[in-house]
Amino acid sequence: MKLSTVFLLAALGFCAVYAADVVDGEVTDDAPKNSQEDDDLTIGASPDAGLAFHFVQPSDANVVREFYTGKPVKYLIGFQNKGEKDFVVKYAETSFRFPTDHSYHLQNFTRGEYNRRVAPKEEVTLDYGFYAHETFAGRPVGLVVNVHYQDADGNVFVNNVYNQTINIMEDDSGFSGETGFLFIFFVALSIGGLYLSNQFLSKLSRKSGLSKRRVVEQGTSSEVDFEWIPRDAVKNKEKRSPATVSPKARKSAKKAD
Amino acid sequence: MKFSLFALLFVVVSCVDVGTQTRDAFILAHKQPLSTYAVENMDFVLEYGLYNVGDKPAQKVTIDDRHSFPTNSFDIVKGLLFVHFEQIPAGSNVTHSVVIRPRAFGFFNYTAAQVTYYTDNENHHVTLTNTPGEGYIYRQREYDRRFAPKYTYFLVFFLIVAPTTLGSFLLFQQSKARFPNVIKKKST
Structure with a gap:
């Protein structure tokens, strides 16, 4: 009997502690958040709409999933109304996403506004085009295309028509300014090198020529063109130094005398 | 048991078929x-x-x-x-x-x-x-x-420019013809 009362008391105490914990209010309000997320996800596709997607330019993008930067990328979206009510295709939004995390937007493109009414049992083709920027060259990105449309009752639907990782390649087919200027720079460098080497070589040859001349030089007296020198100046010179030979020669001549 | 397994397999295969x-x-x-x-x-x-x-x-x-x-x-x-x-x-x-x-x-x-x-x-x-x-x-x-080629514009331009270019050239020719001997002497 005593043991049973102890157990009962213990159980009561445990319950009280547990209740106190609950009353503390440490449990966060997770439930409403989840329901909100669910609300966001409820905008989906309509069962009466059939959509198709096709790249027109570049034509092999449907298979190889590659674009080139700086070249137009064009695609078509087909919308088929299989139901009994009109649909209005409002717009299509295109965006580049991070390839490993598609919730991270790298670039949002201008959305294509269509506002095309599609009667029951009819189809409509819509087109859109964009350029991939050079900064995306050589890396994969996630291309996501969503089509937003309404039915006659005003219900909004969103269809994802393309959601793939694509490779963006650098366009190296045409003339690129970078390589062009590199080429011009190299040409200029080689011309400069030629000029410098020519200069150096001519300097070398001139030096050797000078040394030779120094050895051979014997004065210019024999080659003087006297027509250019005034008469009196020539006479004065003759008076002052009649001998045109070098001082060494003169000395030797005196000795001989 | 075997039958239920087969049934499950069939369901799976038909689901795949719907996808593709x-x-x-x-x-x-x-x-x-x-x-x-x-x-x-x-x-x-x-x-x-x-x-x-x-x-x-x-x-x-x-x-x-x-x-x-x-x-x-x-x-x-x-x-x-x-x-x-x-x-x-x-x-x-x-x-x-x-x-x-x-x-x-x-x-x-x-x-x-x-x-x-x-x-x-x-x-x-x-x-x-x-x-x-x-x-x-x-x-x-x-x-x-x-975008069109502007031939008439060029023609009019040349006509406007003619007095100062063609006229001065003709004057130069005239004056040059007046002194044929002097030029010969200088060149020799």
């Missing part, structure tokens, strides 16, 4: 001007592209664009605005081009062309192409001012 089932022919139709400028009394090239993105061929495909180019404002130079193709196989495409000539200048709304096709000889489909939208048809004179 063949789609009927689905034609995407594309209308696009190839000329950069639309000019009155000059050729304007339009291209229509049909892409069958379904898994089955599309039968008896027609393009009808007669309503978007009324003959009182457009001449059809080459090509047909109503074309018929017997079949477009799955995954292939067809392009068709037309040369037209606008008769008047001003804004013009390029609307959608209508494409019809059959899947399985029974289901008739009507598709509208994309709309290139509103475009401006240039006046001929405006276009010439920007």
Whole structure:
């Protein structure tokens, strides 16, 4: 009997502690958040709409999933109304996403506004085009295309028509300014090198020529063109130094005398 | 037990089949001007592209664009605005081009062309192409001012410039002819 009362008391105490914990209010309000997320996800596709997607330019993008930067990328979206009510295709939004995390937007493109009414049992083709920027060259990105449309009752639907990782390649087919200027720079460098080497070589040859001349030089007296020198100046010179030979020669001549 | 396993396998296989089932022919139709400028009394090239993105061929495909180019404002130079193709196989495409000539200048709304096709000889489909939208048809004179070769302008320019260039050259020739001997002496 005593043991049973102890157990009962213990159980009561445990319950009280547990209740106190609950009353503390440490449990966060997770439930409403989840329901909100669910609300966001409820905008989906309509069962009466059939959509198709096709790249027109570049034509092999449907298979190889590659674009080139700086070249137009064009695609078509087909919308088929299989139901009994009109649909209005409002717009299509295109965006580049991070390839490993598609919730991270790298670039949002201008959305294509269509506002095309599609009667029951009819189809409509819509087109859109964009350029991939050079900064995306050589890396994969996630291309996501969503089509937003309404039915006659005003219900909004969103269809994802393309959601793939694509490779963006650098366009190296045409003339690129970078390589062009590199080429011009190299040409200029080689011309400069030629000029410098020519200069150096001519300097070398001139030096050797000078040394030779120094050895051979014997004065210019024999080659003087006297027509250019005034008469009196020539006479004065003759008076002052009649001998045109070098001082060494003169000395030797005196000795001989 | 074995039976239930088989049943499960069947369910799985049928689910996969739903995912990869063949789609009927689905034609995407594309209308696009190839000329950069639309000019009155000059050729304007339009291209229509049909892409069958379904898994089955599309039968008896027609393009009808007669309503978007009324003959009182457009001449059809080459090509047909109503074309018929017997079949477009799955995954292939067809392009068709037309040369037209606008008769008047001003804004013009390029609307959608209508494409019809059959899947399985029974289901008739009507598709509208994309709309290139509103475009401006240039006046001929405006276009010439920007792009035509300007021969008359050059001729007038040379006539205006003639007194100062040709006139001075003639004067120089006259004065040169007046002194033939002096020039000879100098050269010798």
